[in-house]
Amino acid sequence: MHHTREPKAAVVLLDNREHTPDHEHAVHLKLADCLAQLLGIERQEPPPSSQPREAIYYVPTQTLIDPTRYQPRGIETEDDLFGGLVSQPFMATKAISHPLPAGAACPPGWTDAFAQHASDALLRGYTVFAREDARRAVALLLREGKVRIKPVRACAGRGQQVISDLQALEPILAAMDEQALGLWGLVLEEDLSAVETFSVGQARVAGLTLSYHGTQQLTRDHDGNDVYGGSDLVFVRGDYLQLLQLPLEDPVRLAINQAMRYEQAAERYFPGFIASRRNYDVARGLDSRGHLRSGVLEQSWRIGGASSAEVLALLAFAANPALQALRASTHEVFGACTLPADATLFYQGDDCELGQLSKYARIRDHDRRE
Incomplete structure (x- = not known):
């Protein structure tokens, strides 16, 4: 209460x-x-x-x-x-998205119950907190196909590597700090091809609850790398169950249900967990045998790439009590950029690390059906 x-x-x-x-x-x-x-x-x-x-x-x-x-x-x-x-530190990262290999070392507060409860929402993989456990887990996963190595504190997909044999793991492990590995962990996951990433999330502020689903776009940065370029999101007033009332394609419906399952596991097994901003990346792609797989990659219980759209949507719903749904989008543009007339600018400038960059959000269309 x-x-x-x-x-x-x-x-x-x-x-x-x-x-x-x-x-x-x-x-x-x-x-x-x-x-x-x-x-x-x-x-x-x-x-x-x-x-x-x-x-x-x-x-x-x-x-x-x-x-x-x-x-x-x-x-x-x-x-x-x-x-x-x-x-605990690991609860803030993608480390929670996989179980430990049997008998592996783990940090205080770790429970395998989370991954057991959320298993239908997860891809195949392991989280490890020691080098020897990483070797065992990768050997197991390589039987099925290539393995994606994911440092848990990197974001926007940076720092990830895909390996197809055990030898390739050694230089990666050698470069890791043992203490950081023991505290934060390392994720080892089946590598998918033809991946689509869905965003599912919720924001709860000032007595309002909004839930959304959408997709992310990539863009090229000034070095030619593919990086996060924005999100296109559909918001509804209410919780995830309201979101499931929308006419949805099956992969989107599955992504929302998987995000809900993952979140329920967190609420049940992580004592002291609170969040007013919840965002889940759900990947759908083909495994090494060509089978379709879908699972939550990670959670974001903090401001993130979609938050500019979230706060504009919150303002729009607060201003119009009759509004039930809307579309909003976020945009990150490298180089020269002409802003659309309806853009709300969040940043525009010459960043000392990334060069010329614009970040803005738009409310796209209001659905005024009662």
């Missing part, structure tokens, strides 16, 4: 990352401004100490880890932040 709490007085961006590039910091500030507008309060720089802790609504840049660290700041329920809070 929610106990009655004082209304929030200010929104504060909580940058809890080791390094945040300029373009991302600008987006985070704009997201915090939109959330402040939604909540009808102002955004402040880190709060004056006179402000009672319960009066702050936080926008963390990463999933928060360890509730005991954040309770003194007043972060106790999903109404206190846009993002999520977990009790």
Whole structure:
């Protein structure tokens, strides 16, 4: 049960990352401004100490880890932040998306019950926290086909490698820091071809719950790499069950059901887990034998690439109580860019790391059917 709490007085961006590039910091500030507008309060720089802790609504840049660290700041329920809070480091990453190989080492708080409960929603793979366990797990997976090696703290698919024999694993393991591997883990997963990635998510702010599904696009960065280029999303007012009322193609319906299954496992097996922003990447593709596979790759319980569309959708639903569904999109464009007339700009500039870059979001069309 929610106990009655004082209304929030200010929104504060909580940058809890080791390094945040300029373009991302600008987006985070704009997201915090939109959330402040939604909540009808102002955004402040880190709060004056006179402000009672319960009066702050936080926008963390990463999933928060360890509730005991954040309770003194007043972060106790999903109404206190846009993002999520977990009790152990591995719970904030894609490490939870696979079970351990039998008898493997694991960090405090690990439970195999999560992967057992969510098994229908997962691809074939293992998570490991030690080099020897990685060798055993890769040997098992190679019987089925190629294996994708995924560092759990990299995002946008960076740092991943696909191997087809055990020898190829050794240089990857040699380059890894043993302590980091023991804390965060490494994901080893069946490699799929012809992959489509669906996004399924939910945002809960100011008494509103929105749920969505959509797809991601890739774009080329200035170095010619394929990177995240935006998302095209369909939002509904309400929870995932409302989303399932839409006319959906079977792969999308399966992706939503798999995201729900994954989230239910987290709520059941991760004590202290709270999240007001939930996003799941669900991949669908062909395994080495040509069979169709679908599974949740990872969760994002923090602001992410789709959040600019999420906050615009929240504002649109808040402004029009009759609105039941809408389409929104996010866009990341490298190089010169002419903004569409209906774009809300989140960043435009010459970033010192990525070069000329524009990030914007659009509300595409409102569905006014009652």
